[in-house]
Amino acid sequence: EVQLVESGGGLVQPGGSLKLSCAASGFSFNDSAMHWVRQASGKGLEWLGRIRGKANNYATAYAASLKGRFTISRDDSKNTAYLQMNSLETEDTALYYCTRHGTFTSPFDYWGQGTLVTVSS
Amino acid sequence: DIVMTQTPLSLSVTPGQPASISCKSSQSLLYSDGKTYLFWYLLKPGQPPQLLIYEVSNRFSGVPDRFSGSGSGTDFTLKISRVEAEDVGVYYCMQNIQLPRTFGQGTKVEIK
Numbered sequence: 001e002v003q004l005v006e007s008g009g010g011l012v013q014p015g016g017s018l019k020l021s022c023a024a025s026g027f028s029f030n031d032s033a034m035h036w037v038r039q040a041s042g043k044g045l046e047w048l049g050r051i052r053g054k055a056n057n058y059a060t061a062y063a064a065s066l067k068g069r070f071t072i073s074r075d076d077s078k079n080t081a082y083l084q085m086n087s088l089e090t091e092d093t094a095l096y097y098c099t100r101h102g103t104f105t106s107p108f109d110y111w112g113q114g115t116l117v118t119v120s121s
Numbered sequence: 122d123i124v125m126t127q128t129p130l131s132l133s134v135t136p137g138q139p140a141s142i143s144c145k146s147s148q149s150l151l152y153s154d155g156k157t158y159l160f161w162y163l164l165k166p167g168q169p170p171q172l173l174i175y176e177v178s179n180r181f182s183g184v185p186d187r188f189s190g191s192g193s194g195t196d197f198t199l200k201i202s203r204v205e206a207e208d209v210g211v212y213y214c215m216q217n218i219q220l221p222r223t224f225g226q227g228t229k230v231e232i233k
Contacts, residue, residue, distance in 0.1 A: 044226050044227040062221075107175075111170050
């Protein structure tokens with residue numbers, strides 16, 4: 001069974017940092033690109049970025065709106081993807097999801113339950 | 122970036138009646154491999170998004186056959202033949218042909 005479990009969310013002050021984790025199981029993590037998507041309250045889904053697997057040199061891509069503040073990484077030995085968020089702003093308050101895109105699967109066919117990040121003083 | 126535009130932004134539907142959501146992309150989603158990379162997702166209250174339709178018209182595993190997708194190029198439609206109470210939520214189209222991935226604004230479906 002495919003499972004994605006996010007963790008690491010919480011309350012952080014503006015300007016602060018937070019690192020989210022996405023623990024994966026039930027599929028070939030090494031071969032999958034891992035994406036992060038967020039939803040702010042009352043807003044739509046926003047794609048943040050992705051990291052591909054070793055076969056694609058762990059290539060990353062990000063939404064331009066993040067202005068370089070977020071970094072995605074992965075540890076294939078732990079089947080875990082990460083989202084490092086720096087210089088957080090109140091507008092980053094949202095539910096953060098990780099999702100996958102496997103080599104032979106549709107994009108975003110499985111999602112985690114999400115982890116809530118609140119940026120507030 | 123490819124802009125995805127959904128209409129309407131909200132729908133109130135009587136159970137058993139049909140519903141239709143339009144999604145238009147600012148560029149063709151037809152790739153050189155012959156596939157069209159348009160997907161539909163449903164975000165139910167308190168749940169993560171779920172994939173409904175992949176590559177325009179293919180229902181994902183477990184998706185009821187009352188859901189159907191159609192379209193080509195830049196114009197796409199999601200139809201629910203007979204809306205049920207469990208179909209409430211926000212529906213999103215998404216393109217997977219180009220980075221950054223982009224979603225439509227979402228269409229909120231409610232039951233009358």
